[in-house]
Amino acid sequence: MSAPEPRRLKFIPTAATFRLGEPLGVGAVGTVYRAESDDVPSPAAVKVLHPHIAHDDTVVDRFQREIVIMERLNHPHIVRHYGGGMMDGRFFYAMELLKNGSLSDLIKRTGPLPWPLAALYTAQIASALQHAHNHGIIHRDLKPTNLFFGDDGRVILGDFGIARDTHDADGTDPGRTVGTYAYMSPEQICADGEITGKADLYALGCVLYEMLSGKPPFKGANFAQIWDQHLRAVPASLREQGMECPEWLEHLVMQLLEKERDARPFNARAVQGFLRDHLEDEFGREYAEVIRGRFAAP
Structure with missing residues (x-):
């Protein structure tokens, strides 16, 4: 050949x-x-x-x-x-080469993460998403197995294999459903031709929910059951399940998981800024170092 x-x-x-x-x-x-x-x-x-x-x-x-x-x-x-x-x-x-494992590995090893650590990681992921969106790239497969750790403990987004390049008219997969069942936005499930960065925000909500609870917001025996919940079901309240989570953070989770994309945050930068403001109020301007020193898993 x-x-x-x-x-x-x-x-x-x-x-x-x-x-x-x-x-x-x-x-x-x-x-x-x-x-x-x-x-x-x-x-x-x-x-x-x-x-x-x-x-x-x-x-x-x-x-x-x-x-x-x-x-x-x-x-x-x-x-x-x-x-x-x-x-x-x-x-x-x-x-x-990212050799320190994935976010999925960490959740499997430790279970739910302390909420300050989950919020810090979410802010870092949001920063990565905004950079990609600014360059016309929608990841479309954000999930814990595609989030890795650098040597300094920061979260690093990888695997852009099914990313959508909005600058490439021939590579947008029109009418195709792509992604991973547990983290797919309603518009991805419906193969909407106008997939935007709001789809990544929905997946970010799924990832944040999993960091706080140890499991994705929706589970089922097959993809049809999971998809139906993405389209119609309201996720179980984190606080009502006994998860330690401030009200403002649960509010962000639920806003990210809104079925209608226009009801989600304006963009990933807005998510990052919201988290930064709350974490600074709680831990000071050096919140990242404080949180990593106090809550990061060994």
């Missing part, structure tokens, strides 16, 4: 070279390897497209679109991107 034609590249290939190490994970589209490079901070993670699908135009276009998307994003709470190219005739792209 011949290698894909270089002319199909939609991005400028990186000049960096990588030495692949052990595989870190295998997905439907590619394999992620631990890698070393003299050209970028090491170690790195390199995702290589599977050779048996390298001639599938849809898969290749989506893979390249993720590279193009990541080239536009540069934010302390978004995974750092080191570029992409061809390696032995196969598409690849490289990113920072």
Whole structure:
């Protein structure tokens, strides 16, 4: 099977070279390897497209679109991107290696998080989302398994594999339902053609709810049951379940989880600012350091 034609590249290939190490994970589209490079901070993670699908135009276009998307994003709470190219005739792209586990791992290990820590993480995620939205990128798959931890404890958003690039008229997946059942907004479930950043805010509400309660707001035996709840059900009150959570934070959760997108906060920046103001009132201007020192899990 011949290698894909270089002319199909939609991005400028990186000049960096990588030495692949052990595989870190295998997905439907590619394999992620631990890698070393003299050209970028090491170690790195390199995702290589599977050779048996390298001639599938849809898969290749989506893979390249993720590279193009990541080239536009540069934010302390978004995974750092080191570029992409061809390696032995196969598409690849490289990113920072996040080796401290995911938010999902943390919740499974500790259960519900202390509310100050959940609020701090939510503010960091909101900051990442606003940066992406400012560049026309809607993540569409925000969930605890796509949120990782840096060496300094900050939350880092990754996996833009099904992100929507609003600048790309050919890559918007019109009429398709995409996302992860437990975190999908009503408009994603209905395959609304006008998916906006408000869909990511709904998923942020699901993630915040899970941080505070240890479980997503809606659960069911199958996707149909979960979707029906996203469309019609009101989440159980956190405070009535005995979760330690100030009233203002539960109000934010419920606002993020509004069925109608116009009833959700104006944008991710508004969420970040709301949380910052309340956390400063509670813990002072250095609230991030205070919260990490007092509440962060070992």
